[in-house]
Amino acid sequence: MIGLHQDLVEHCLETAKQMLDQTNEFHPFGAFLGKNGTVHPLGVEVDKKNIPSNGDLIQQLNDLAKTENIEHYSLCYEVSIQLETSRNPTDAICVEIKVKDVPKFYLPFSKAGETFVYEEIFAVE
Numbered sequence: 001m002i003g004l005h006q007d008l009v010e011h012c013l014e015t016a017k018q019m020l021d022q023t024n025e026f027h028p029f030g031a032f033l034g035k036n037g038t039v040h041p042l043g044v045e046v047d048k049k050n051i052p053s054n055g056d057l058i059q060q061l062n063d064l065a066k067t068e069n070i071e072h073y074s075l076c077y078e079v080s081i082q083l084e085t086s087r088n089p090t091d092a093i094c095v096e097i098k099v100k101d102v103p104k105f106y107l108p109f110s111k112a113g114e115t116f117v118y119e120e121i122f123a124v125e
Helices: 003-023 054-067
Strands: 029-033 039-042 073-081 090-097 104-112 115-118 122-124
Touching: 003 029, 003 039, 003 073, 003 090, 003 104, 003 115, 029 054, 039 054, 054 073, 073 104
Parallel strands: none
Antiparallel strands: 029 039, 029 073, 073 090, 090 104, 104 115, 104 122
16 A cells, blocks of 8 residues: 555545544545545535435445546445454455555454444455
8 A cells, every 4th residue: 555545545544433433333435636636535415314325325426436537536434344254243444445456455443332443454455
């Protein structure tokens, strides 16, 4: 993970952690690189009375990036992963850089009392 992709991953992870700390959950969102290399948020309005599924939100984010001709962007969403067959699945923050040949990044987490505990980040192609 180098340079601009690292900036996207770090932005998404920090934003997801903030949402988890504030609300105990987060909905899919994204980030993109501006022309000068600055990271900007990528999101869609969500009607709190009619919240779409995570899959629909991810599709809306992809459609928005395409409509706005955004080439370098990432999506961030919650997943459940099983790290070992002997362990139960765990929640993780997933950051997907929407560029060819870049792995997905996962940050497993759990909640201990009122505090979120984060494991080590890893990438999977």
